[in-house]
Amino acid sequence: MAPSKLKSAETDAAPRRRRKSVVAVDGETERPVTRIQREKQDIILEAALEVFSLHGFRGATIDQIAERAGMSKPNLLYYFPRKDEIHRRLIGQLLKTWLAPLEEMDANGDPFPEIRSYIRRKLEMARDFPRESRLFANEMLQGAPRIIEMIEVDLKNLVDEKARVLLAWMDQGKIARTDPYHLIFSIWATTQHYADFDVQVRAVLGPGRGGEGRFEDAARYLEHLFLYGLTPRPRSIDKMSGKS
């Protein structure tokens, strides 16, 4: 039903010294080597995603993760000797995936199609990867203790860059002049809301409108919001250019 995992795209060309169990010298977990290791680590990460995203780091227990992964706790610890290494791995993978949609926003494209696509992509991520979204939200709520540097460096740089793109579009009169940073924030907020506050959204919409169609409704609404705002306008002006 739901796409289960974010692909890691992490093949790591270096062959490394093998034959040494999964646990590495300096406390870091090595890349999986055997087929079994790869499989089991994936199973564990999948289970951990479920549990961490629901209870946060402190609220999640290794036992819960192990149970969901269908293995004993010591067995799990054989693959990830520390709880926080599982978490670190998840978060590490996550941020890259999280930034991807924004990275795709192309300075050379048409502003409105670019922005609209960005919103769509973010909304799709909220729909297809809600647990990842919640994991991220949990980390943020707790003050992002484990990823603050990534936020301050990688994320900030990317946003700075894209803010410049937006500013350029504003200078060219292609989109309204407004604050590019808060613009980006508002796209994050509105889209991730549908993952992080899913319970609320569904409860408020009720069984009818809270069904599968809610993401399409949201997409339509957000498109309108970011394009026109709430100012009433006469009959059919052509919608956002660049169709589909």
Next chain:
Amino acid sequence: MAPSKLKSAETDAAPRRRRKSVVAVDGETERPVTRIQREKQDIILEAALEVFSLHGFRGATIDQIAERAGMSKPNLLYYFPRKDEIHRRLIGQLLKTWLAPLEEMDANGDPFPEIRSYIRRKLEMARDFPRESRLFANEMLQGAPRIIEMIEVDLKNLVDEKARVLLAWMDQGKIARTDPYHLIFSIWATTQHYADFDVQVRAVLGPGRGGEGRFEDAARYLEHLFLYGLTPRPRSIDKMSGKS
């Protein structure tokens, strides 16, 4: 510096049987009776808000709360015999306060000033009560196990009512025709973002723009977004009517 607590406005006219310790018959915690009880409970709730909002229910410990409240764990347990009763009380108080800004939105007022004020009020709450916002967000992330009924009844009813108000405004051509539920969601999302993702916001804005002014910037931006969207417009058209 920061306003510390949401006022409870809970005087509870009923005199009740007194003299019976704080613990009530059926496991429920009674309303505080003596001056000391009221004070201590307030201190505890304040400490608990801090801890719960940061770590979520499972991640928070009674010891942490007790320490922050400046008392021993058993002493704290004298006032709230169960951990989850502290949480329940916090959440209970919270939801009422949380709904207030939306309740104020007046069907007889002018749409744009009403909506704009609502956004302002929500943004002020994000600024002045970030812990309350995070407590709420934490609960949502976990699937709202402890308040789902309130969400499904009280919150839903209120939103339904206000959605009708918005629809009426749309019918009268006073605001653009769009989805009233998702409109409300987007206001929640964009404003609460500044409390729940505060770390990220500050990190991305950097030391300069991430300072105290960020809420004013956000207010200005959101006003523009909800009024006009991103469609570029010619020179000064009058801003949202109905000042301050």
Next chain:
DNA sequence: CAGAATTTTGACCAGTTGGAAAAATGTTAG
């Protein structure tokens, strides 16, 4: 298949957690 390496298990542990009991210490009305 044998031997080596990998994987899994069961027993265990020290620290933490939510909470109970009861004794000790205030506080206050009569």
Next chain:
DNA sequence: CTAACATTTTTCCAACTGGTCAAAATTCTG
């Protein structure tokens, strides 16, 4: 002042937590 109640502290506990370890079971490789 003192009995009755309210509050606080001390001590304790059973369940849970993250994590260790050695032995057993399994898988892989030649």
